[in-house]
Amino acid sequence: MSEPIFAYIAADSAWNGAPTVLGQSQGVTMPQTPNGSLVLGYFNRSTQNNAGRLMVTSGGSVPLPLNVPALARAISIYLNNWGANNLNVTNVSVNTDTPIMVEAFGPGIPGAQPMPLAAGTPVQLALGQAAQGTTPPSWILLSLTSNSATSETLAVIGGPQDATGNNAYVIGLNADADTGPPPQNPPPPGYYATRTGNTYSLQFNWSAVSIYVANLSSQTAKPVTVLLQSL
Amino acid sequence: MSSKPKFQVLGAALSTTTWDGSPVTISPPDGVTMPQTTNGSMVLAYQNNATMNNNGKLALTSGGSQPIFLSVQALLMQPSILVQNWGANNLNITNISPAAATPIWLEAFGPGLPGQKPVPLPIGTPIKLSPTAVAQGNSSPNWMQLILTSNTSNLTVLSIIGGPEISGSNAYVIALNSSFGNTGPGTGNPAPQGYYATAGGNSYSLEFNWSSSAVYVANMSPSTAAQATVQMISL
Numbered sequence: 001m002s003e004p005i006f007a008y009i010a011a012d013s014a015w016n017g018a019p020t021v022l023g024q025s026q027g028v029t030m031p032q033t034p035n036g037s038l039v040l041g042y043f044n045r046s047t048q049n050n051a052g053r054l055m056v057t058s059g060g061s062v063p064l065p066l067n068v069p070a071l072a073r074a075i076s077i078y079l080n081n082w083g084a085n086n087l088n089v090t091n092v093s094v095n096t097d098t099p100i101m102v103e104a105f106g107p108g109i110p111g112a113q114p115m116p117l118a119a120g121t122p123v124q125l126a127l128g129q130a131a132q133g134t135t136p137p138s139w140i141l142l143s144l145t146s147n148s149a150t151s152e153t154l155a156v157i158g159g160p161q162d163a164t165g166n167n168a169y170v171i172g173l174n175a176d177a178d179t180g181p182p183p184q185n186p187p188p189p190g191y192y193a194t195r196t197g198n199t200y201s202l203q204f205n206w207s208a209v210s211i212y213v214a215n216l217s218s219q220t221a222k223p224v225t226v227l228l229q230s231l
Numbered sequence: 232m233s234s235k236p237k238f239q240v241l242g243a244a245l246s247t248t249t250w251d252g253s254p255v256t257i258s259p260p261d262g263v264t265m266p267q268t269t270n271g272s273m274v275l276a277y278q279n280n281a282t283m284n285n286n287g288k289l290a291l292t293s294g295g296s297q298p299i300f301l302s303v304q305a306l307l308m309q310p311s312i313l314v315q316n317w318g319a320n321n322l323n324i325t326n327i328s329p330a331a332a333t334p335i336w337l338e339a340f341g342p343g344l345p346g347q348k349p350v351p352l353p354i355g356t357p358i359k360l361s362p363t364a365v366a367q368g369n370s371s372p373n374w375m376q377l378i379l380t381s382n383t384s385n386l387t388v389l390s391i392i393g394g395p396e397i398s399g400s401n402a403y404v405i406a407l408n409s410s411f412g413n414t415g416p417g418t419g420n421p422a423p424q425g426y427y428a429t430a431g432g433n434s435y436s437l438e439f440n441w442s443s444s445a446v447y448v449a450n451m452s453p454s455t456a457a458q459a460t461v462q463m464i465s466l
Contacts, residue, residue, distance in 0.1 A: 032332075034284040035328065084330035107284050108284070137455060139384070159306075165286075167284065205386075207307060208309050208454055212284075
């Protein structure tokens, strides 16, 4: 009899998004994803120079491979709206010594317990930390600032969905190019905008919304200051 | 033998069959039924209470009409509203959100509907209304002015019900500090869908002569908005 396509050993068949380390051939299943954008973070924890790979499936969709670079000490992220379908993430790395940490980030997802984000009060976020607050129903300036030159990646979730069902914004600071929505240069895949400088301001008027910010930078990056201002 | 078939009927009242408009939270696939709506404009308010980023959806049916589908934005702390005159027909509302963790709060707003305790709206004395608070008073049988004000830059949405029906509606939804700017009668700009008028500034004046009529005002602003000031003046 033939082997199953993926030698699937469920590490957690009712995964709620909390940080989980997957050994080779292990997987997690989130029975129902949010019906909005969700950030899947993953991180190769192998001490050896073992490039890893995850395979992501949802419903009957074609499996999506995600390369997980070896020795990188930064969270890789994949942003998507799986539309309340299930989500399976399986470690299909070729070397047995390739543990991969996976974590889902988003409002209401266990794992990163968000700290309060109040208008006018800056909050410092270290790697893996999140903040969440409710905006006043007016124009808002969300400032992301790093007082260093280290590369930073932040995910912001909130506001109305666009035509593709996305309502998340991944922003890079101290990146190697200034990019963003038109007419700026197109951002790298997965990003909404990047800045070569150490600050970015997102301006919006989404009425009173719950807004969520997570720091998905590298282990050696400095913390990022997040400030929500009512204009 | 085969298992019992599972299906879902739009408008099926699974939780409350005699909804009177009082605040209620329904999770999929539950619904509520109002056996008889008012024979005049009614404001249906709904808000997604999911803590996760779960966009929601409601299905509305009344009599044998085609279902109306309402998208219910995730993480939004503001009631969305649908103003309509269902003409004393029944109204079924079903939560058909795809994600199970998508509770949606519903409430019907209008004069005489249960679940609300309107504060008096006197003539000449301004009152303050917090989000979801309502007020009701009687106009004098002459020209009146209803002044709506917010002393902040917060989006403020007020629903007014009263007076004669015009094209089947006697409700007026007005937004202050709106990003749409000045729209509605007298501005040359059409109001956004669902609104009677919007003001880019923080004040709006509605003049009317409805004889002696009950005037009902509901504050449908976001939960973090400041109080609105409502003043009814006899001209």
